[in-house]
Amino acid sequence: MKISDAEWDVMLVIWRAEPRTAAEVIEELAESHDWNHRTIRTLLTRLVEKGALTYSVDAAKYIYRSKVTQSECIRHRSDSFLTKVFGGDLRALVSHFVEDGQFSKSEIDELKQMLEAKGKSSKSRGKKS
Numbered sequence: 001m002k003i004s005d006a007e008w009d010v011m012l013v014i015w016r017a018e019p020r021t022a023a024e025v026i027e028e029l030a031e032s033h034d035w036n037h038r039t040i041r042t043l044l045t046r047l048v049e050k051g052a053l054t055y056s057v058d059a060a061k062y063i064y065r066s067k068v069t070q071s072e073c074i075r076h077r078s079d080s081f082l083t084k085v086f087g088g089d090l091r092a093l094v095s096h097f098v099e100d101g102q103f104s105k106s107e108i109d110e111l112k113q114m115l116e117a118k119g120k121s122s123k124s125r126g127k128k129s
Contacts, residue, residue: 001050003073009033010043011052015070022062
């Protein structure tokens with residue numbers, strides 16, 4: 001499922017505290033965006049149509065809940081970004097951030113630990129095959 005940047009902002013509001021009424025979403029987004037309430041309602045409708053959100057009606061209030069997790073959407077966006085920008089080459093992406101990034105010693109140590117843990121889990125999966 002493709003979610004636009006504007007729709008992503010709406011999803012972040014929902015994911016932060018579910019369920020959310022349309023009025024709550026509108027109020028929170030109005031603080032950080034120059035969108036009118038109709039724009040936000042349109043974004044909510046699109047997200048329902050895409051299957052990212054579901055809603056129920058209580059009295060006259062529309063109450064929204066996510067149907068997809070934030071981690072699922074992050075995974076999809078990451079894969080899409082990797083394919084679009086780096087042709088799917090994970091080493092090129094990592095190399096870019098290593099060469100151009102500003103990392104503290106503690107961040108470098110943390111990244112090393114993450115890579116070592118990933119290497120160990122990959123080896124153990126390889127042995128099972």
